[in-house]
Amino acid sequence: MPAKLYKMDFSPPARAAMMACEIFNVPVEIIDINVPQGDHLTPEYLKMNPCHTIPVFVDGDFVIHDSHAILMYLADAYGDNSPLYPKDIKQRTLVNQKLFFTDGTVFTRLKRITYPAFVHGVRGVSKEILDSLQEVYDFLEAFLSRHKFLALDHITIADIAAYATASGYQYVVPLDTNKYPKVAAWLKEMEKQPYCQKYNAAGDKILGEFLRSVIESK
The missing domain is CATH 1.20.1050.10 (Glutathione S-transferase Yfyf (Class Pi); Chain A, domain 2)
Known part of the structure; x- marks a missing residue:
C-alpha cells in the first residue's frame, strides 16, 4: 500500500513535500485538501494532525505533520544514503x-x-x-x-x-x-x-x- 500525502498546491510546505517524494521515488498517493471547504477541519484530518496544517504524510500507521520533518523522514527512509541529506x-x-x-x-x-x-x-x-x-x-x-x-x-x-x-x-x-x-x-x-x-x-x-x-x- 502506498503512503499518502495530503497537500494543497497553494502551500509551499506541501510543494516541498511533493518534490521530496519525487526525488526519493516514494510510492505515494497524493490527496488534495480543500481548505475553503474545511477539509483540514474534519474529524478524520484532525485525528492525523490536531494543528490542521498542510501537508500531512502517512506511511502505514506512521503520521507526520510538519513539512521539514517529512523531508527528513523521506530522506532517511527512502533516500538510500542520498547526499541530499548527508549522514556526516x-x-x-x-x-x-x-x-x-x-x-x-x-x-x-x-x-x-x-x-x-x-x-x-x-x-x-x-x-x-x-x-x-x-x-x-x-x-x-x-x-x-x-x-x-x-x-x-x-x-x-x-x-x-x-x-x-x-x-x-x-x-x-x-x-x-x-x-x-x-x-x-x-x-x-x-x-x-x-x-x-x-x-x-x-x-x-x-x-x-x-x-x-x-x-x-x-
Missing part, C-alpha cells in the same frame, strides 16, 4: 540549520501575509513586513556566499524546503539581481530542476497571483 554529522547539522532557518524565518515571514489574507481576508501589506522579506534576501545572499547552495555545495533538502517558499517572495518584493546575484543564480538553478518544474511551478504561480491581489488591494 557536520554536514547534516548544516542542512538541519537551514531547514530550521526556513521554518522560523523564510516561511514564517511570508505567512505574515498569507495567513491573515487567506483566513481573514486582510488586504494590503505593511512596510515592516516588506522590509522583513527584503532582509531574508540579505540572509540568503550571505549563506550563498559560503556555499553554492544553502547548506553545502550541492542541493540538499534544505534547498528544497527554502525554494518552495522563497520562489514566491518575488511576487511581493522583486529581487534586485545586481544586489543579490547569488540568490538570483540559486533561484534560477532550482527553477530548472525537473521536480521543481513538476511540483512547484504551478502552485507558486497560484500563490503569486494571490499575493499580488493582496498587495494591490487597498
